[in-house]
Amino acid sequence: MDHLVTARSMFGMTMGVHIIFATLGVGIPLMILLAELLYQKTKDTDYELMAKRWTKAQAILLGVAIPTGTIAGVQLALLWPGFMEVVGKVMSLPFQIEIYAFFIEALFLSIYVYAADRISRKMRIISLILVALGALGSAVLITNVHAFEGTPAGFRIENGEIVDVDPWAAFFNPSFFVTAGHVAVSAYMTGAFIIASIAAYKMLRTRKKDPRLYKFHHKALMMGLVVGLIFSFLTALNGHESAQLLHEYQPEKLAAAEGLFETQSYAPLAIGGFTDRESQEVKWGIEIPWALSFLANDRFDTVVVGLNDFPEDYWPPLFVHTLFNAMVGIGSMLILLSMIGVVWYKFLKKKTFPKPLMWAFVLAGPLSMASIEFGWIFACTGRQPWVIYRIMRTSESVTTSANLGFLFTLFLLIYIVLMAAVALVLIYYFKRNPLSKELAAHAEQ
Amino acid sequence: MTDSVIAITVVWGFIFIYALMGTMDFGAGFWSMVYINRDKTNATNIANTYLSPTWEVTNVFIVAIVVALFSFFPGATFTLGTVLLIPGSIILLLLALRSGFLVFANYTKGYRHQKALTYISGISGVLIPAFLICVLPISQGGFIDTIDGNQKLNLIKVFTSPNVYAFIGFAVSSSLFLSSLLLADYSKSSDELRAYDIYRRDALITGPLSLIMAALIMVTMRNEANWLFSNMMDFNWALFASVAMFVVAGVALIIPYKGQKGMPRLAVVAVLLQYFFASYAYGRGHLPYIVYPEVTIETGFTHPNAFRALFISYIVGFAILFPGFYYFWRLFMKQNKEYVKKKPY
Ligand code: HDD
Ligand code: HEM
Numbered sequence A: 001m002d003h004l005v006t007a008r009s010m011f012g013m014t015m016g017v018h019i020i021f022a023t024l025g026v027g028i029p030l031m032i033l034l035a036e037l038l039y040q041k042t043k044d045t046d047y048e049l050m051a052k053r054w055t056k057a058q059a060i061l062l063g064v065a066i067p068t069g070t071i072a073g074v075q076l077a078l079l080w081p082g083f084m085e086v087v088g089k090v091m092s093l094p095f096q097i098e099i100y101a102f103f104i105e106a107l108f109l110s111i112y113v114y115a116a117d118r119i120s121r122k123m124r125i126i127s128l129i130l131v132a133l134g135a136l137g138s139a140v141l142i143t144n145v146h147a148f149e150g151t152p153a154g155f156r157i158e159n160g161e162i163v164d165v166d167p168w169a170a171f172f173n174p175s176f177f178v179t180a181g182h183v184a185v186s187a188y189m190t191g192a193f194i195i196a197s198i199a200a201y202k203m204l205r206t207r208k209k210d211p212r213l214y215k216f217h218h219k220a221l222m223m224g225l226v227v228g229l230i231f232s233f234l235t236a237l238n239g240h241e242s243a244q245l246l247h248e249y250q251p252e253k254l255a256a257a258e259g260l261f262e263t264q265s266y267a268p269l270a271i272g273g274f275t276d277r278e279s280q281e282v283k284w285g286i287e288i289p290w291a292l293s294f295l296a297n298d299r300f301d302t303v304v305v306g307l308n309d310f311p312e313d314y315w316p317p318l319f320v321h322t323l324f325n326a327m328v329g330i331g332s333m334l335i336l337l338s339m340i341g342v343v344w345y346k347f348l349k350k351k352t353f354p355k356p357l358m359w360a361f362v363l364a365g366p367l368s369m370a371s372i373e374f375g376w377i378f379a380c381t382g383r384q385p386w387v388i389y390r391i392m393r394t395s396e397s398v399t400t401s402a403n404l405g406f407l408f409t410l411f412l413l414i415y416i417v418l419m420a421a422v423a424l425v426l427i428y429y430f431k432r433n434p435l436s437k438e439l440a441a442h443a444e445q
Numbered sequence B: 001m002t003d004s005v006i007a008i009t010v011v012w013g014f015i016f017i018y019a020l021m022g023t024m025d026f027g028a029g030f031w032s033m034v035y036i037n038r039d040k041t042n043a044t045n046i047a048n049t050y051l052s053p054t055w056e057v058t059n060v061f062i063v064a065i066v067v068a069l070f071s072f073f074p075g076a077t078f079t080l081g082t083v084l085l086i087p088g089s090i091i092l093l094l095l096a097l098r099s100g101f102l103v104f105a106n107y108t109k110g111y112r113h114q115k116a117l118t119y120i121s122g123i124s125g126v127l128i129p130a131f132l133i134c135v136l137p138i139s140q141g142g143f144i145d146t147i148d149g150n151q152k153l154n155l156i157k158v159f160t161s162p163n164v165y166a167f168i169g170f171a172v173s174s175s176l177f178l179s180s181l182l183l184a185d186y187s188k189s190s191d192e193l194r195a196y197d198i199y200r201r202d203a204l205i206t207g208p209l210s211l212i213m214a215a216l217i218m219v220t221m222r223n224e225a226n227w228l229f230s231n232m233m234d235f236n237w238a239l240f241a242s243v244a245m246f247v248v249a250g251v252a253l254i255i256p257y258k259g260q261k262g263m264p265r266l267a268v269v270a271v272l273l274q275y276f277f278a279s280y281a282y283g284r285g286h287l288p289y290i291v292y293p294e295v296t297i298e299t300g301f302t303h304p305n306a307f308r309a310l311f312i313s314y315i316v317g318f319a320i321l322f323p324g325f326y327y328f329w330r331l332f333m334k335q336n337k338e339y340v341k342k343k344p345y
């Protein structure tokens, strides 16, 4: 493989693995906190047990979240030294502040996990809040670096020198709030749907056998669906703003996302299909007239710039259209699905869900996670050929060391080992500590 | 102090903290593996109760070092990133194995392959300091070739250098020494006297070993990085202070006190001072170079505006974090009697 392509694949692979665990590291603590709070409010010990079991799962996930994150952080400097040199001079604040967020998360997660029985209830809640804030903080801050890559601010380059550095202007770059917000709410949404998925799967498995277990999982499912509904709705709202930001700051990315070649007002929105470079159109897609113009700036006569207005050298890869559609499609379907679930139970007062609906719930978590992956690959690949938009090309920032192919293989192997091991350990742990046993132990106390 | 000296002091501080916490962490993992079959002494249990809550916090420090380096000295990033690609990747792979399997082993009590998991994490754990420390001799110069304007690490030279091997020996023996000493103190303050005897003995064996390795570093450095050797000799008072502290620690471990052998708490403090003095001499001698002779703290320094913002963030950040660290220390290090009695999980 070409040197640059290998470097990009290697970093993309690392991030693709880290993001699974990082997203859960943001989403699950919120669910644990909510379960603890519900327990405080209702005194229903099921919620206490949920918090306990989810914490164990989270502690196991950490075994992969932290090393892959460490790899991501160091690999950034190893693979993209040219980029990190600019980041060091201009955009180091988020990295620096992120360290504090990591510390807060690490300190209080250890306290919550290992000292839970020695600290007061109040201190447990405070610890959990700090864990959730630390995780959210690390996500928001690192996403800020990604935002900066798309909408760089706070410096100029004059004769190859970096001048006029304003670290806070770089920190509050134009897309910071919207992008960080999108990442945060989509992580909460994913955490909630993963919980819902597992609960739904367990309900399918325990049905009729044991009403006690069934009830427990049912509560977890409803928690997941309600939280998932709220955050999937927010994700869509905020995603709309993200798209408008692209229209303003990275028009060729939006054009590639929508497969739009000709600049036009009253631009149509193409849903589904594949972008074809030769015929300059989206094949097999459905077109909604005028919709893209409206999406881009809330008016049908908005002029949306097409790819042909840019040199072909600036075009992102065209397959991002498919990724973008998959993300938006999944997001919209999950809003609908969770809404049906909540209405079915809360308003129609039905005690059970039909089987197809249950299986749809089982799929919700994996789909949501897939959406996270699609969104990120879209966002990072759609930025190509730039590592810092219109300032530094990815090819200029890559390491000059050879032998990347060999390292790529090693990292691939280690990720396979870690992913397989974490799955097996989770299965083993919860097989050995089944809910039925813990419920019984809980009842005795 | 100029801004760049303040910055390199912060980096040095992180490296020092990580060198201590990291070696204790990796060493503890190793001991928990070594004593896995001796149920009665509780030695493995002690190592695990120390490790479980701390490894995550320790890990943040290595991230903090990397971030401090490229944010304060972005001019060094290109050289360091390029040169350290291979050793850095090896460290990352080992770190991933080690952290992952440490957690996995903890959550698979009773599983028939649990021991295998412990072995993977224990062994990869002691290899990490061995590779990590190679960054030091590499930064001392002589291992980087420049071909067509591209810098490249000469791996053959690295792995045929006596100085590199002395550093590796020092890293491994120090990990075992520092961790056994800390665990000795930890077991004594938790009234686990059998474990205490074991770890005290281990510290008495590995301590002198690490001192010999340190001497070997100096001997081989004289040939391979003479500039650094002579600079360090300007701070030989610190080196002598370091050896003196080692002797204090040794005495503190041997003499009887209140009817028991040794005062491990005193030994721990003396050894921390020992490493502090030695690291001070090494760090001062290394100035002004980050990577000899290409990169100095002046040529690599960040933009002054960025430095100011970062520096303020450090002060505010650690002021906020300090109570958290204190609370953590009190729960797991100070009130460890009741904590150790509880079996984890
Ligand atoms: C559960 C996951 C999820 C879901 C359902 C959605 N998104 Fe998303 N999206 C992400 C998860 C995500 C993400 C993984 O968090 C990304 C990747 C980079 C980023 O900033 O957020 C992202 C990026 C991203 C971007 C690119 C931002 C950039 O390149 O800077 C846009 C325009 C949207 N999203 C828009 C939407 C819209 C209109 C959605 C409608 C429902 C939507 N997203 C649902
Ligand atoms: C906020 C965190 C992130 C930052 C700061 C970031 C930054 C970067 C950088 C610097 C590169 C290399 C240069 C380039 O190709 O432009 C890159 C590439 C890439 N990243 Fe991200 N990234 C982040 C999150 C993610 C996530 C979560 C994924 C998950 C899938 C991801 C997927 C990729 C891929 C696939 C590439 C290669 C792109 C290509 O060359 O086509 N990134 N990213």
Ligand code: HEM
Pocket: A015, A018, A019, A021, A022, A023, A024, A025, A026, A062, A065, A066, A067, A068, A069, A070, A071, A072, A073, A074, A076, A102, A105, A106, A135, A136, A138, A139, A140, A142, A143, A183, B056, B059, B060, B063
């Ligand atoms: C948007 C993408 C990302 C999100 C949401 C995210 C979030 C997180 C979270 C929540 C954790 C803590 C894991 C846990 O405790 O459960 C974590 C760990 C980590 N992440 Fe990421 N991260 C992202 C991308 C990145 C990137 C691009 C880097 C590299 C610069 C990075 C570096 C790290 C590091 C170094 C750790 C480990 C910290 C430690 O040692 O404790 N992350 N990340």
